[in-house]
Amino acid sequence: MPNWLYQRLGDRLFAAVVVLLALGVVAAALAIVAVLYFGGREAFATFGFFGFVLGRVWDAVRGQFGAWPPLLGTLITSAAALSLAFFPALSTALFVVEFSSGRLRETVAYLIDLLAALPSVVYGLWGIFVLVPLVRDHLELPLFTWAAAHAPALLPILGPPTGIGLLSATLVLALMIVPYASALARDALELVPQSQREAMYALGATRWEVIRRVVIPYARAGIFSGVVLALARALGETMAVTMLIGNSVNLPYTLFGPASTMASLIANEFTEAEDDLHLSALIAVGFVLLLIALVTNLIATWMLRRMSHGEGRR
Amino acid sequence: MVRTAFLTLLLLASLGFAGRIQLNGAGATFPYPLYAKYFSVYYKLTGVRVNYQSIGSGGGVRQLFAQTIHFGASDAPLSDEKMAEFEKKFQTPVVHVPTALGAVAVIYNLPGVKEPLKVSGPLLAEIFLGQVRMWNDPKIQAENPGLRLPPLPVTVVHRSDGSGTTYIFTEYLSKVSPTWRERVGFGKSVAWPTGLGGKGNEGVAGLVRQTPGAIGYAELIYALQNKIPYAAVKNRAGKYVLPSLASVKAAAEIEDFPKDTRVSLTDTPAPEGYPISSLTWILVHQDLGKNRAYKNRAQAEAMAKLLWWIIHDGQEYNEPLHYARLPEVAVKVTEENLRGLRYNGEPLLR
Numbered sequence: 001m002p003n004w005l006y007q008r009l010g011d012r013l014f015a016a017v018v019v020l021l022a023l024g025v026v027a028a029a030l031a032i033v034a035v036l037y038f039g040g041r042e043a044f045a046t047f048g049f050f051g052f053v054l055g056r057v058w059d060a061v062r063g064q065f066g067a068w069p070p071l072l073g074t075l076i077t078s079a080a081a082l083s084l085a086f087f088p089a090l091s092t093a094l095f096v097v098e099f100s101s102g103r104l105r106e107t108v109a110y111l112i113d114l115l116a117a118l119p120s121v122v123y124g125l126w127g128i129f130v131l132v133p134l135v136r137d138h139l140e141l142p143l144f145t146w147a148a149a150h151a152p153a154l155l156p157i158l159g160p161p162t163g164i165g166l167l168s169a170t171l172v173l174a175l176m177i178v179p180y181a182s183a184l185a186r187d188a189l190e191l192v193p194q195s196q197r198e199a200m201y202a203l204g205a206t207r208w209e210v211i212r213r214v215v216i217p218y219a220r221a222g223i224f225s226g227v228v229l230a231l232a233r234a235l236g237e238t239m240a241v242t243m244l245i246g247n248s249v250n251l252p253y254t255l256f257g258p259a260s261t262m263a264s265l266i267a268n269e270f271t272e273a274e275d276d277l278h279l280s281a282l283i284a285v286g287f288v289l290l291l292i293a294l295v296t297n298l299i300a301t302w303m304l305r306r307m308s309h310g311e312g313r314r
Numbered sequence: 315m316v317r318t319a320f321l322t323l324l325l326l327a328s329l330g331f332a333g334r335i336q337l338n339g340a341g342a343t344f345p346y347p348l349y350a351k352y353f354s355v356y357y358k359l360t361g362v363r364v365n366y367q368s369i370g371s372g373g374g375v376r377q378l379f380a381q382t383i384h385f386g387a388s389d390a391p392l393s394d395e396k397m398a399e400f401e402k403k404f405q406t407p408v409v410h411v412p413t414a415l416g417a418v419a420v421i422y423n424l425p426g427v428k429e430p431l432k433v434s435g436p437l438l439a440e441i442f443l444g445q446v447r448m449w450n451d452p453k454i455q456a457e458n459p460g461l462r463l464p465p466l467p468v469t470v471v472h473r474s475d476g477s478g479t480t481y482i483f484t485e486y487l488s489k490v491s492p493t494w495r496e497r498v499g500f501g502k503s504v505a506w507p508t509g510l511g512g513k514g515n516e517g518v519a520g521l522v523r524q525t526p527g528a529i530g531y532a533e534l535i536y537a538l539q540n541k542i543p544y545a546a547v548k549n550r551a552g553k554y555v556l557p558s559l560a561s562v563k564a565a566a567e568i569e570d571f572p573k574d575t576r577v578s579l580t581d582t583p584a585p586e587g588y589p590i591s592s593l594t595w596i597l598v599h600q601d602l603g604k605n606r607a608y609k610n611r612a613q614a615e616a617m618a619k620l621l622w623w624i625i626h627d628g629q630e631y632n633e634p635l636h637y638a639r640l641p642e643v644a645v646k647v648t649e650e651n652l653r654g655l656r657y658n659g660e661p662l663l664r
Contacts, residue, residue, distance in 0.1 A: 059505035060476075061498065128520060162469050162525050164510050247474030247511030258510050264474075268513060272476025272502045274372035 033290065040284025042277060052281070053288055058249040060269070065281035067288055069249040073259040074289070076166065077241065078234040081173035085230060089181035090223065097189040098211060109186065116179035124243030127172040132244070135171065136163030140256050159254025162246075166259045169245035173237060177230035184229060188222020189215060221307045228300040235293055238263040262289045335616045338607070340367040341374020341387030344478055344533060345594045348414055349387070351631050352624055359623075362616045371478050372502070378597055379403070381606040384617055386597040389416075389478025390502075391576035406601040409651050410575045411621050412593040413628075415638035417562045418483045419537040419544035420590075422529040423522050424449065426464060427543075430556060432457050434548040435490030435581065435589065441529060442470055442487060443494060444508030449527060457548075464527070471521045471530030474511025476502040482592045483531045486580035531590075534562065535636040551585040558588070562638040565591035571643045575651070593644070596621065603658035614657040621652055622663060 043052055043065055055066015096109050140161035147154040159165065192215050200210045216223070246258025247268060253259045262285050273279045339349075346368035353364040369377075371388040378386035379400070391410055392400065400408045420438065422431055433441075437453055440446045446453055450463045473480045484500035498504050510525075512518040515536040522528040522542065534557045537544045546554040555561050565579045565587030579591045598621070599605045602614035625648050629639045640648075655662045 057505070060503040061501040061505065128524065132524060160467070160469065162510060162528075164521060164525070242474070242513055243517070247513070248506065248509070250505075250507070260511075268475040268511070269503050271370045272372045272478075274375065274502070278503075 033287075036283055036287040036290055040280055040287045042280035043284035046277060052284060056251055058265075060273070060275065060278050063275065063277055065277070065284075067262070067281075067285050069251055069253075070260045070262040070265045070285060071288065071292075072251070073166075073245070073253065074235060074261040074263070074292070076253065076259070077170050077173055077245070077261055078231060080170045081177060081234050082227065082231050084170065084174035085178045085181060086227065089178045089226065089230070090185055092178070092182045093185035093189055093223075094211065094215075096186055098207075098215070112179050112182050114179075115175070116183065120176065120237060120239040121243075123172050123176055124240040127168060127240060127244045131172060132163040132168050135168050136161060140167070144256070157255060159257030161256050163256075164244060164246045165255075165257045166245065166253060167256050169241050169259070172240050172244055173234055176237065176240060177234050180233050181223075181226040181230040184226030185219070185223045188219035188226075191222070192218045221304055224300070224304060224307060228296070228304075231296060231300075232293060235289070235296070236263055238267050242267050262286075334361060334363060335613055336363045336365070337384045337613065337617055337620065338365045338367075338382075339374075339385040339387060339596070340369050340377050340383050341597075342371045342389045342478060342594060343368040344389050344416055345387065345414055345637065348632065348635050348637050351635060352413075352628050355631065356620060356623060356628075360616075360619075362620065364620065370476075372476070375597070378408075378605075384598070384602075384605065384607045384613070387595065388597060389592065389594050390481050391578075391595060392597070404599055404601075404604040406599050406604045406656075409598050409600050409655065411596045411598065411625065411648055411651065412575050412640055412644050413596055413624055414594055414632050414640065415562050415566055415579070415591055416594060417534040417557045417565075417588055417591040417638075418479055418486075418531050419534045419542075419557050420529065420531050420547060421519065421522050421537050421542045421544050423524075423526055423543075424464060424466070425526050427461055429461060430543065431461070431545040432548070432554045433545050435486065438547070439487045439491030439494040441468060442472070442507075442509070443491075443497065444470065466527035469525050469528040470506075470509030471518050471525070471528050472506050472509050472511055473514070473518055473531075475513050475517075477514075478502065478592075478594075479515070479531065479533055480504065482580060482590060485578060486590045489581040538636055547589050549585075549587055549589040550581055550583050553585065555586065555588045557590070559633055559636065559638045561586060561588040562591045563641055565589070566593065566638075566641045566644055568643070571647055573647060573650070575644065575647055591638075593640075596624070598655070600654060601656040601659065602662070603656070608657070611657050611660075614655075615662050618652060618655045618662040621655075622649075625649070625652070 047055055047065065052065065052067055053071065054068050056068050057064045057066050058069060092108070092112055096105055100108060140163060144158055144161040147158055196214050196218060197210055200214045205213070241261055242264040245260060245264060247260050247264060248258035249260045266282050266285055270282050273282055346366070349366050353366060357363055371390060374386035374388055375392065377383045392408060397408060420433060424431065434457060437446070437457060440453065447468055449466045449468055455463055481500060481502045484498065484504050488495040488500045498507060510521055512521040515532045518530045518532050519536060519540060519542055522530045544557060546556045548554050564584050565582040567584050567587070568582060571577060575593065577593070579593060581589050582591065598617065602608050602617060608614050625640060625645050632639045653663055
C-alpha cells in the first residue's frame with residue numbers, strides 16, 4: 001500500500017475492523033436474547049410471566065409448565081456452592097501469594113488453574129464414581145440413621161440418603177468454581193503494593209493483621225470479581241450437575257434428595273420435546289436463566305462500584 | 315499427458331457422483347446401530363448411499379414435516395391428530411414401516427438376590443408411584459415366594475431426558491394401572507412422583523448399579539450388553555416372562571395386526587410375549603412425490619426398494635444386534651403398504 005494511502009486509511013481501517021467485530025459480538029448477544037424471548041413467548045403467553053416463573057408443576061404429559069422447581073434448584077445449588085467455595089478459594093489465593101514462593105508457588109497455582117480446565121463431564125464422572133459413594137456411606141447414611149434414632153423430626157429435611165442429589169451436586173459444583181474465584185483473587189492480591197505490607201510490618205503488625213487489615217481490603221474488588229465470575233459459572237453449569245443432582249422437579253427439595261436446575265432441565269428435555277408448548281417452555285426457562293444472570297451481573301457491577309468508591313475515600 | 319489423465323479421472327468421478335443416489339433420514343436413536351448396519355450393507359449391495367442422523371424421534375417427525383429428509387424414524391407411532399395434520403398438509407397419508415422390535419427391561423440392584431425378580435404390572439406401577447417403599451414389602455414377597463428379599467428401601471431410578479424408552483414404559487404402566495394413568499399418564503417425559511433421574515440408558519444403569527436397592531428401566535439391548543440383572547414381568551396371559559429376542563418377537567404375534575401397523579404392543583395379549591415390547595418405525599409419505607426432498611422418480615424408487623429390502627433380507631441383521639425380527643404377520647401387512655407407495659400417482663413397486 002502506498003504510504004499516503006496507508007497514512008490516510010490505516011487508522012480508519014483499523015477502527016472499522018475493531019468496531020465491526022465489537023458490534024458483531026453485541027449483535028450476537030442481542031440475537032440470543034431475542035431468540036430466547038420469541039421462542040419462549042408461547043409459554044409466557046399461556047401461563048403469564050409470573051405464572052410461569054412461580055408455577056410449581058412441570059408436567060409435560062398434561063402440558064403444565066412452571067419454572068419454579070428448577071429455578072429454586074439453580075438458586076440453592078449456586079448459592080450453596082459459592083458459600084462453600086469462597087473460603088477455600090481465598091485461602092488458596094492467599095497461600096500462593098503470601099505463604100509460598102518459587103517452585104511450590106508455581107506448582108500450586110498451576111494445579112488450581114488446571115481444575116478450571118477440566119471438562120465438566122469429567123467432574124460428573126468423578127462425582128458419580130468417587131464422591132457419591134463416599135458421601136452416601138460416610139455422611140448421608142450415618143446422619144440418616146442417627147436422625148432416625150434420635151431426631152425423627154429431621155428426616156423430612158434430610159431426605160433419602162442415596163448419595164445422588166442436592167448435596168453431592170453442590171459439593172462438586174463448589175469444587176468446580178474454586179479455581180475461578182481463586183484465580184481472580186490471586187491476581188488482585190499480587191497487585192497489593194509491597195510498600196503497604198512493609199508499612200504495616202513496620203508498625204509491628206503480625207502476618208494475620210497485615211493480611212486482614214491491608215492485603216484483603218486492598219484487593220477486595222478483585223476478590224469480589226472472582227466471586228461474581230464463579231457465581232455465573234455455577235448458575236450455568238449443566239453437565240456435572242445433571243449427572244449428580246437426580247433430576248426431580250418434585251417440591252419440597254431435601255438436603256440429600258434429588259432436585260433439578262434450569263440448565264439441567266433444558267439439557268434433559270430439549271432433544272425429545274415434540275409438543276410446541278413443551279419446547280417453548282424449555283426455551284422460556286433459558287430466558288429466565290438469562291434474566292437471573294443479568295440481575296446478578298447488575299448487582300455485582302453496582303457493588304463493585306461502591307467498593308471502588310470506598311477505596312478512593314480511604 | 316498427466317493433465318489429461320487427471321481431467322479424465324475428474325470427469326469420471328463427477329459422472330459417478332451424479333449417477334449415485336443418496337437418501338437422507340433422521341429420527342429415533344434407539345434403532346440407530348441397526349440402521350447403521352442396514353445402510354452400510356445396502357450401500358455395498360446397491361451403491362445407494364443412505365445418511366441417517368439419530369436426532370431423536372421428535373426431531374425426525376419434525377424434519378419429515380419440514381421436507382428436509384426423505385424418511386423419518388420414530389419409536390412411537392404418530393398420534394391420530396398428527397396423522398390428520400400430515401394428510402391435510404401433504405394431501406397424502408404417512409406410511410408407518412416397522413423395522414424391528416425392542417423392549418424395555420426392568421433392571422434392579424439387590425445384593426444377594428441371585429434368581430430373577432418377578433413383578434406384575436400393577437406392582438411395578440405401585441413401586442414407581444412410591445407406594446411400595448421397602449423391598450421386603452409383603453406385596454413384592456407374594457410374587458417372589460422363593461426369594462429372600464433384603465430389608466432395603468426401594469430407590470426408583472428413571473430417565474431424566476425425554477426418550478422413547480420412557481414412552482413405552484409409562485404407556486405400559488398406564489395400561490395396567492388406573493392410578494398411574496390418572497396421576498402420571500404416559501409420554502416421553504412425565505412428571506415422576508418419586509425417584510432419581512439419570513440421563514440416558516447409561517445414566518439410569520449407572521445409578522442402578524451404584525445404589526443397592528435401586529430399580530429402574532432401560533432398553534433391553536443395553537441391559538443385555540452390560541449384564542445388568544433384569545426382572546421377569548407378568549404378561550396379560552398371567553405368565554412371568556423374561557425379556558429376550560424370542561419373547562419380544564412373540565409379543566408382536568397378535569391376531570388382528572392393524573393395517574397401518576400403528577399398534578401398541580405393551581401389555582400384549584400374546585401368551586408368550588414380553589409385555590413391555592414395542593415396534594420401531596420408519597415414516598415416509600405414501601406419495602413420495604409430495605415430499606419436496608425427492609428430486610426425481612429414481613430417488614423415490616430407491617427409497618421403496620430400500621424399505622422392501624429392510625423388511626425382508628435386512629431382517630437377518632436384527633438378531634445379531636439384539637433387536638427382535640418382525641414376525642410374519644407384520645411383514646405381510648407392511649408388504650401391502652409398500653405396494654401402495656407412489657411417486658406423483660405412479661406406483662413404485664409391483
